[in-house]
Amino acid sequence: MIEIKDLKKSYLINGNKTEALKGINLKIEKGQVFGIIGKSGAGKSTLLRCLNLLETPDEGEIIVEGRDITKFNKRELREYRKNVSMIFQHFNLLSNSNVYKNVAFPLEIAGHKRDYIDKRVRELLKIVGIEDKEKEYPSNLSGGQKQRVAIARALANNPKILLCDEATSALDPLTTKQILDLLLELNKTLGLTIVLITHEMDVVDRICSNVAVMEKGEIVEEGIKDEVFKSPKSKTLRQFLQSQKGEVIYLDFKERAI
Numbered sequence: 001m002i003e004i005k006d007l008k009k010s011y012l013i014n015g016n017k018t019e020a021l022k023g024i025n026l027k028i029e030k031g032q033v034f035g036i037i038g039k040s041g042a043g044k045s046t047l048l049r050c051l052n053l054l055e056t057p058d059e060g061e062i063i064v065e066g067r068d069i070t071k072f073n074k075r076e077l078r079e080y081r082k083n084v085s086m087i088f089q090h091f092n093l094l095s096n097s098n099v100y101k102n103v104a105f106p107l108e109i110a111g112h113k114r115d116y117i118d119k120r121v122r123e124l125l126k127i128v129g130i131e132d133k134e135k136e137y138p139s140n141l142s143g144g145q146k147q148r149v150a151i152a153r154a155l156a157n158n159p160k161i162l163l164c165d166e167a168t169s170a171l172d173p174l175t176t177k178q179i180l181d182l183l184l185e186l187n188k189t190l191g192l193t194i195v196l197i198t199h200e201m202d203v204v205d206r207i208c209s210n211v212a213v214m215e216k217g218e219i220v221e222e223g224i225k226d227e228v229f230k231s232p233k234s235k236t237l238r239q240f241l242q243s244q245k246g247e248v249i250y251l252d253f254k255e256r257a258i
């Protein structure tokens with residue numbers, strides 16, 4: 001279980017302070033697919049990046065399985081990060097390495113033996129459905145195939161938590177559906193907890209069990225997705241639901257967290 005308590009994060013640029021997170025409280029249970037939605041600038045990426053401490057919070061606690069990760073020393077953080085993987089909108093693959101090497105990379109870093117790496121890479125490529133692509137370079141792959149490589153790489157060291165940063169935003173609708181189906185299957189078969197941030201309502205609707213809505217650095221509503229969607233309270237969620245139904249609305253889309 002992940003419990004976020006009164007989490008705050010500000011950025012100071014040229015003397016201007018931006019409060020990206022203004023005291024976030026959230027519980028994410030083991031095995032949930034938890035979606036965080038909000039307009040651009042609401043603080044979603046900052047919150048997600050705090051979960052693996054790519055961003056260091058200014059204040060607050062992030063308790064994962066009973067331990068506050070914000071208090072971890074370097075060694076503890078290294079251990080923790082083996083349990084938390086991340087995938088990205090633009091895949092972040094190593095462009096000069098083929099598929100096999102991309103997936104083998106985290107296993108090499110973890111110090112595994114060659115035989116194990118070989119077996120594990122093939123197993124992972126099979127899980128994500130691209131076992132015939134191991135010798136290809138990223139530039140020869142479609143967006144969906146690239147994201148499958150990224151997912152295989154993310155799963156290499158058996159993480160418990162997968163963070164998804166707009167993981168399907170660069171994909172067409174059919175490929176998005178296939179990648180979401182894969183994520184859902186991994187959630188079910190591996191018991192993987194998935195935390196995802198997105199602008200896309202269909203993504204949340206399709207795979208999330210729970211949802212939190214952010215506005216200007218705050219969580220304005222959260223809960224079981226079906227219940228939250230049935231009676232939306234925030235302006236953001238009402239607008240998102242309207243736009244999902246294809247209604248024409250005028251969004252103040254670049255909402256900054258000042």
Ligand SMILES: Nc1ncnc2c1ncn2[C@@H]1O[C@H](COP(=O)(O)OP(=O)(O)OP(=O)(O)O)[C@@H](O)[C@H]1O
Binds near residue numbers: 020045
């Ligand atoms: N590294 C940074 N330096 C300065 N300001 C930042 C930095 N990262 C984020 N911010 C600011 O913090 C606020 C929240 O940004 P964040 O990227 O977390 O929002 P978001 O909801 O993920 O937006 P988007 O959907 O556009 O990625 C914004 O006002 C943004 O400009």
